[in-house]
Amino acid sequence: MTSPMVEASSFATYPGAVRPARHHWVDSYGVHIAVCEWGPATGAPLFLVHGGSDFAGTFDVFAPLLASAGWRVISWDHRGHGDSDHAPLYSWDADVRDALSVLDAITPDPVPVIAHSKGGGMMLQLAEALPMRMSRLVVIDGLPSPEPHPDVSDHEQRRFSSRNLADWLDHRRAAAATFRKPGTIDDLARRRKRMNPRLSDEWLRYLVTIGARKDADGWRWKLDPAIRFGGFGPWRPDWSLERMKVLPVPLLGLTATVEEEMGWGTNHKALLPFMPPSARLVPFENTGHFIHVEHPNEVAEMVLEFLG
Amino acid sequence: MTVFVTHNQVKLALHTLRNGERPALLLLHALGDQSPSVVPPEFDAWPGPVFALDFTGHGASTVPGGGGYTAEVLMGDADAALSMIGPATVAGRGLGAYIALLIAGARPQSVRGAVLMDGAGLAGGGDRPGPVMVRGVPGRATVPDPFALVELSADIRPAEYVARFAELAAEHSGIATPVAVCGRARPDWLKAVLEVQGVREMSLDEALTTFSQL
Numbered sequence: 001m002t003s004p005m006v007e008a009s010s011f012a013t014y015p016g017a018v019r020p021a022r023h024h025w026v027d028s029y030g031v032h033i034a035v036c037e038w039g040p041a042t043g044a045p046l047f048l049v050h051g052g053s054d055f056a057g058t059f060d061v062f063a064p065l066l067a068s069a070g071w072r073v074i075s076w077d078h079r080g081h082g083d084s085d086h087a088p089l090y091s092w093d094a095d096v097r098d099a100l101s102v103l104d105a106i107t108p109d110p111v112p113v114i115a116h117s118k119g120g121g122m123m124l125q126l127a128e129a130l131p132m133r134m135s136r137l138v139v140i141d142g143l144p145s146p147e148p149h150p151d152v153s154d155h156e157q158r159r160f161s162s163r164n165l166a167d168w169l170d171h172r173r174a175a176a177a178t179f180r181k182p183g184t185i186d187d188l189a190r191r192r193k194r195m196n197p198r199l200s201d202e203w204l205r206y207l208v209t210i211g212a213r214k215d216a217d218g219w220r221w222k223l224d225p226a227i228r229f230g231g232f233g234p235w236r237p238d239w240s241l242e243r244m245k246v247l248p249v250p251l252l253g254l255t256a257t258v259e260e261e262m263g264w265g266t267n268h269k270a271l272l273p274f275m276p277p278s279a280r281l282v283p284f285e286n287t288g289h290f291i292h293v294e295h296p297n298e299v300a301e302m303v304l305e306f307l308g
Numbered sequence: 309m310t311v312f313v314t315h316n317q318v319k320l321a322l323h324t325l326r327n328g329e330r331p332a333l334l335l336l337h338a339l340g341d342q343s344p345s346v347v348p349p350e351f352d353a354w355p356g357p358v359f360a361l362d363f364t365g366h367g368a369s370t371v372p373g374g375g376g377y378t379a380e381v382l383m384g385d386a387d388a389a390l391s392m393i394g395p396a397t398v399a400g401r402g403l404g405a406y407i408a409l410l411i412a413g414a415r416p417q418s419v420r421g422a423v424l425m426d427g428a429g430l431a432g433g434g435d436r437p438g439p440v441m442v443r444g445v446p447g448r449a450t451v452p453d454p455f456a457l458v459e460l461s462a463d464i465r466p467a468e469y470v471a472r473f474a475e476l477a478a479e480h481s482g483i484a485t486p487v488a489v490c491g492r493a494r495p496d497w498l499k500a501v502l503e504v505q506g507v508r509e510m511s512l513d514e515a516l517t518t519f520s521q522l
Contacts, residue, residue: 029444029455030373079374088317089364089376093443093459097375100442129440162476165414172384173391176314226316233380234464239437 012185014206016296017060026076028101031094034083035076035102039067045106046307048075049099051117051142053223055082057210058116062292065300066114071307076102080224082211090227092235096122096129103133110135112307117142117289124244131248138303141256141289143271143281144240160232168231175226182218185209198258198288241274251279252306254299258288280306310368315388320361321368322389328357331420331520332396334389335360336404339429339460340452342367350512351399355520359396361389363403365453375445375455379403379432379463383410390418397519402427403460405491406470409501412487413473416480421519424498425512426491433462435496467500478506483522488515 020036027033036056046066048059056075063073077084078095087094099122103111112135115123120142127134171178183191189204212219244251253275255268268283275281282302284291292299312319325335325347333354337343343360351358362369363385365377386407390396395418400408405424412422443462445454477486487507489498501507510518 028374029446030449079376086317087374087376088370088372089374089378089381091376091378091381091459094374094376097442097444100444125440126442129442160472162414162416162480165476168380169384169387169414172315172381173388175316231380233378234466234469235437236466243440 012206012209014061014203016064017206018064019060019210020056020063020075026102026105028079028098031079031087031098032085033076033079033098033102035074035105037075038063038073039071041072043067043070043072045111046071046073047103047111047113048073049113049115049119049123050075050078050081051119053081053227053229054117055211055222057082058207058290058293060206060210061296062300065296066303069300069304074102074106080227082222086224086226090224092122092125092233096125099123099126100130100133108133112136112138114138114140114303115142116140116292121240124240124247127247127249128243134249136250136252136307137247138252138254138306140254140291140299143253143255144237144244144274146237146241146270164232168228171228172226178225180220180223180225182215182220185212185219188212188219188221196289199290199293203293241271244274245276247276247279250306251276252303253279253281254291254302255281255283256287256289256291257283257285311392313388313392315364315385318364318370318372318385320364320370320385320388322392323360323362324357325360326354326358328355331356331522332393333358333516333520334386334393334396334398336386336398336400336407337361337363337366338400338402338404338427340366340457341401341428342452351516353513354516357393359389359393361385363407363456365456366451371449371451371453373449375453375459377453377456377459377463379406379410379460379465382407382460383414386411387415390415394418395420397421397423397516397522399423399425399516400427401425403429403432405430406432406465406497409470409477409487410473412481413476416477416482416486419477419481419486420522421483421485421515422477422487423512423515423519424487424489424491426493429460430491430493430498431495432460432465432497434464435466437464438462465495465497467496470497471500471504474501474504474507478504485518488518490515
């Protein structure tokens with residue numbers, strides 16, 4: 001197994017972006033999870049959780065802002081994402097279990113968790129299952145919504161057709177022999193921009209140098225090609241909403257207001273009846289799915305105040 | 309004879325229990341079980357070749373590390389088998405019955421009738437989510453994979469979701485009765501499936517006779 005640590009000089013630069021200070025592996029029942037940390041090793045631990053088809057490096061600007069306040073900021077690449085193992089199987093429950101493996105490796109104490117997108121849904125589940133492990137939860141554009149979200153759709157129900165099912169099965173049949181399409185840094189940045197048009201070209205080029213690897217024929221996203229947007233599953237979104245009502249952990253929710261293809265599409269007003277009584281919900285005007293990338297300082301300030 | 313079919317990183321054991329031309333029969337075992345080594349007596353009258361698939365984490369198939377089982381992925385296992393053997397009648401016990409129904413809805417042109425029989429893992433985790441748990445299974449990889457047992461016995465099967473697969477089978481298979489319910493257990497999802505036109509209770513013998521003549 002190679003180390004997830006890569007020479008810092010091979011990364012592009014981006015204003016305010018800092019690569020993690022430490023990298024290590026956590027073994028989650030045989031799946032190797034790449035874990036990274038910013039800030040003082042002796043600081044109080046705080047966890048950041050990325051969303052579907054993302055990776056921990058998407059926190060390279062946001063995490064250092066929290067680290068500079070003294071927190072030991074820990075994040076990891078989900079199975080099949082970033083530098084973690086491409087696993088034979090993927091499921092929502094496996095992602096939550098891997099998350100707990102990472103927490104277990106750091107501390108048995110309750111910790112604050114900040115989660116983006118699909119990571120938010122995962123952490124709501126972890127908070128409900130093991131409230132004694134989480135002191136506070138911040139969800140950035142990842143609260144449940146009556147509409148299925150693109151990065152959790154393999155978990156949730158939608159009105160699927162035989163075409164959806166056949167496409168999904170065709171993808172499974174080909175998965176063992178599928179490789180991601182190679183390209184230049186600009187090619188990969190452009191492809192990602194179609195999903196998140198609000199992210200700057202400079203930021204996307206920076207992300208390519210972390211979330212992709214350079215092969216002889218070009219750059220390829222590290223994301224396991226077996227992972228695919230647009231699936232189906234038995235989970236009903238309203239079950240998540242009902243669960244959120246009784247969440248036993250203090251919650252701060254940040255919601256985007258501009259729709260993106262890879263966005264969450266959460267309607268702020270529709271969520272209010274399902275928020276736990278003490279929760280705070282903050283809509284960000286004229287902001288897309290990556291609220292912490294568009295407004296890193298404002299989000300960090302809000303989070304630090306919430307963490308106390 | 310056993311061949312291995314690749315499904316993502318998993319090598320699935322596909323056993324030929326009897327050679328022949330057509331019609332083909334594919335057997336799917338129950339949760340925690342594995343394929344039989346010979347054609348079981350109740351399928352002896354089947355006129356064509358008989359195949360049996362070991363699901364991921366079962367029998368001679370790969371036991372993957374770290375779990376992550378879903379019924380939908382096992383439907384992909386069944387599809388991988390169909391990609392090797394071509395159109396077939398799919399007969400499943402327990403979990404295998406549920407997967408037979410899913411693949412009948414997802415590949416209506418390839419499944420020439422689904423036979424649903426009793427067995428372990430038929431009900432799954434029920435119609436609604438139960439208590440939230442984070443389940444880990446420490447220890448060495450064994451067969452059947454403990455992760456498969458834990459995750460696939462908690463797998464939620466909401467009636468309206470499952471019935472949709474039966475509807476798709478009825479709409480697109482071109483078979484008047486594409487799903488035969490031959491067992492006695494009636495978990496909620498199966499009650500809902502029995503409401504769908506094209507799904508009928510019948511004896512195993514009747515189901516095999518009907519599907520072998522398609």
